[in-house]
Amino acid sequence: MLEVEDLTCLRKGRALFSELSFSVRKGEILQVVGPNGSGKTTLIRTLVGLYTNFRGEINWNLSESPLFMGHRSGINDHMTVRENVEWLVSLNDQVFKPSQLDDVMKNLGLAKLESIFCADLSFGQKKKVSIAPFLLSDNLCWLMDEPFSGLDKNGVALLGKFFGDRMAEGGLIIFSSHQPVSIGGPLRSVVLS
Amino acid sequence: MLGWFHKLGSPKLFFEISTRWQNPITALSVLVIGGCAFWCLLFAPADYQQGHAVRIMYIHVPAAILAQSGYIFMALCSAVYLIWNIKLADWAAKSVAPLGASLSFLVLITGSIWGKPTWGAWWVWDARLTSTLVLLLLYLGMIALRGALEEKGTDGRACGILAIVGLVNIPIIKFSVDWWFTLHQPASFKLTEQPAMPLEMWLPLLIMVIGYYLFFFSVWIYRIRNEILIREKKTAWVKSWAGSS
Amino acid sequence: MTFFKASIRRELINYHRKPSLVLNPLVFYGLVVFLSVIAVGPEKGQLVQVAPAFIWTAALLAILMSADGVFRNDYEDGSLELVVVSGKSLAVYVLAKTTAHWIVTVVPLVLLMPLLGITLFFDFRSIWVLCLGIVLVTPTLSILGAVGAAITLGLPRNGMLTFVLILPFYVPPLIFVTGMIQASQLGEAILPFVYWLLGIFFLAIALAPMVLIACLRMAAED
Numbered sequence: 001m002l003e004v005e006d007l008t009c010l011r012k013g014r015a016l017f018s019e020l021s022f023s024v025r026k027g028e029i030l031q032v033v034g035p036n037g038s039g040k041t042t043l044i045r046t047l048v049g050l051y052t053n054f055r056g057e058i059n060w061n062l063s064e065s066p067l068f069m070g071h072r073s074g075i076n077d078h079m080t081v082r083e084n085v086e087w088l089v090s091l092n093d094q095v096f097k098p099s100q101l102d103d104v105m106k107n108l109g110l111a112k113l114e115s116i117f118c119a120d121l122s123f124g125q126k127k128k129v130s131i132a133p134f135l136l137s138d139n140l141c142w143l144m145d146e147p148f149s150g151l152d153k154n155g156v157a158l159l160g161k162f163f164g165d166r167m168a169e170g171g172l173i174i175f176s177s178h179q180p181v182s183i184g185g186p187l188r189s190v191v192l193s
Numbered sequence: 194m195l196g197w198f199h200k201l202g203s204p205k206l207f208f209e210i211s212t213r214w215q216n217p218i219t220a221l222s223v224l225v226i227g228g229c230a231f232w233c234l235l236f237a238p239a240d241y242q243q244g245h246a247v248r249i250m251y252i253h254v255p256a257a258i259l260a261q262s263g264y265i266f267m268a269l270c271s272a273v274y275l276i277w278n279i280k281l282a283d284w285a286a287k288s289v290a291p292l293g294a295s296l297s298f299l300v301l302i303t304g305s306i307w308g309k310p311t312w313g314a315w316w317v318w319d320a321r322l323t324s325t326l327v328l329l330l331l332y333l334g335m336i337a338l339r340g341a342l343e344e345k346g347t348d349g350r351a352c353g354i355l356a357i358v359g360l361v362n363i364p365i366i367k368f369s370v371d372w373w374f375t376l377h378q379p380a381s382f383k384l385t386e387q388p389a390m391p392l393e394m395w396l397p398l399l400i401m402v403i404g405y406y407l408f409f410f411s412v413w414i415y416r417i418r419n420e421i422l423i424r425e426k427k428t429a430w431v432k433s434w435a436g437s438s
Numbered sequence: 439m440t441f442f443k444a445s446i447r448r449e450l451i452n453y454h455r456k457p458s459l460v461l462n463p464l465v466f467y468g469l470v471v472f473l474s475v476i477a478v479g480p481e482k483g484q485l486v487q488v489a490p491a492f493i494w495t496a497a498l499l500a501i502l503m504s505a506d507g508v509f510r511n512d513y514e515d516g517s518l519e520l521v522v523v524s525g526k527s528l529a530v531y532v533l534a535k536t537t538a539h540w541i542v543t544v545v546p547l548v549l550l551m552p553l554l555g556i557t558l559f560f561d562f563r564s565i566w567v568l569c570l571g572i573v574l575v576t577p578t579l580s581i582l583g584a585v586g587a588a589i590t591l592g593l594p595r596n597g598m599l600t601f602v603l604i605l606p607f608y609v610p611p612l613i614f615v616t617g618m619i620q621a622s623q624l625g626e627a628i629l630p631f632v633y634w635l636l637g638i639f640f641l642a643i644a645l646a647p648m649v650l651i652a653c654l655r656m657a658a659e660d
Contacts, residue, residue, distance in 0.1 A: 012346065048523050049523065050519055050522065050523060050658055050659055051659055052659065053659075064525075065523065065524065065525040066523075068519075068520065068523040068524075070516050070519050070520065071516070072514075072515060072516025072519070073515060073516055074515060074516040074517045074519070074520040075515060075516075075517075076448070076452065076511070076512075076515060076517060077515065078451075078452050078455040078456060079448070079451060079452070079455070083448075083451065086444075087444060087448050088520065090440070090441065090444040091441075091520060091521060091524040091526055092524060117455075275652075327606050327609055330602075330605070330606040331606050333602065334602050334603040334606065337599055337602050337603070338589070338590070338599065338603055341590070341593045341594065341599055342593065344593075344594065345592070345593055345594065347592075347660065350652075350656055351589045351590075351653065351656065354589060354649055354652055354653060355589055355603060357649075358585065358607070358645075358649055359607075361645065362607055362610075365610050365638070365641075366606070366607075366609050366610055368610075369609060369610035369613040369614065370609065370613065372613060372614075372617070373613040373617070376613075376617050376620070
């Protein structure tokens, strides 16, 4: 579980948000809501440990580090879809069977694109590539920055369903989004102003 | 100990203390350097080989010592910033760089002027001059990096890392340049191997070095006070200070 | 170890897909040497004496120039922050990066050396020592170049800055490697220089990862 107490983040001398407190337990999904510039990205980056200029307490009670999807995709344009997914998965120490990978690719609608260079993908397709390692992982704790942006209707529905599945398995998901999202279950939210 | 350290890291407190020290240090440095200059120029003995040309040593050597100590000081400030995240230390390091660069430049210029009567040439690739040239280049690199960082609006951590890398490297560079110098079979006359200096020469030199240290810190305090005022211009205490003076 | 393999494989794939990254330093290297020959003049006696100087200067510049982009792609596409977050060893990551960079820029350079040596009237022994020198000195140059790239990571693209920062640090390796060539030309022992170059390399590889990791974490933060 995650406990955040009195979190204040400073950016260029200005407090983005101050004295934020919340906690998330296993089996819960937390949506970080707020207008542009309210610090959604910074909050996610702070929680994952990328951003260190903060005051307050962040306590993770986890055995492994959470999976992270950033604002930038982390996808290399000069590698194929499959090479990218394999690299991203190798970062998470995940062992999987080739058939599992095939399933995930098929689910995401990437099966036919596997050997295409990522430079040739659209933004939404790239998003799907960066979602793939999440589906191949046993890690139940996800931190995602704007995972829904750029996805088409089917993609949004699909990711929402994945969220619901993970929650049922006892997952802990925190994501940011400025649009309302429906997932298969209750959704808590933190609002930044 | 650490508490005291952090307290001094408060820009406001440091500004107040350094303001108090500013004038005495400046006055003292003018006094010591000015007084000692008379001693060096008029009363210290001339060298039996180099004649009066040796007197340029009283500028050259202290500047060289300060250029090197300046780098160490800058690296220490950077380390303090990187370890304890005290912003003031970053500003302190920033204030040293142009000062150190000017001093190394002064070393090169005086070395060259000294070289003319001694070696018969304005420039000789002497090992010490070459290491000082590298030191100057390191300082210039620091200034360039600082400029690029400020353009982007980030703090000086990259500068701090570079300063520490430089500190590790300076002995290696110095050693390798010495090696290079011996490798190239220098001419037989040397600036560096004079007969042991008599007391009448090294005593004024020592005092000159002290004078240079005072000068260094007085200019550094000017610079860092400026830096504090710029960085903290939005705070209440700077506004009230500016209003009162 | 698997992470090292995965990283280095990824690097090599990238170099393979962008051959200009491998070719440009090489062409640049050849051009600098060529221009220097034009400047010095074609006379054999003079060339043999001066050639080592520009062979090394060109090598320093070519390596530094290509090292400048080692982390840039990963920084810009966000891979770097994923590596930082994943908890994987950043030391392994930077080691893979610099090893791959060294392989793809230096191996062609060594292969080019005999060809260059002949056109510059070097004898067989000098060419051999030249290649040995390149193999010994370039890992250090590659590592230092990576340090420069990491320190300037995230700053506005400014090719000159890395040069200004890192070239002073190239002084010791340059001194020892030219010393080695000279010693060999004078028929003296080159072993002391070999030891020195190795010493500098071990020092660089021991200390540089700390610096690189600090810089990469810093770059990933913004």
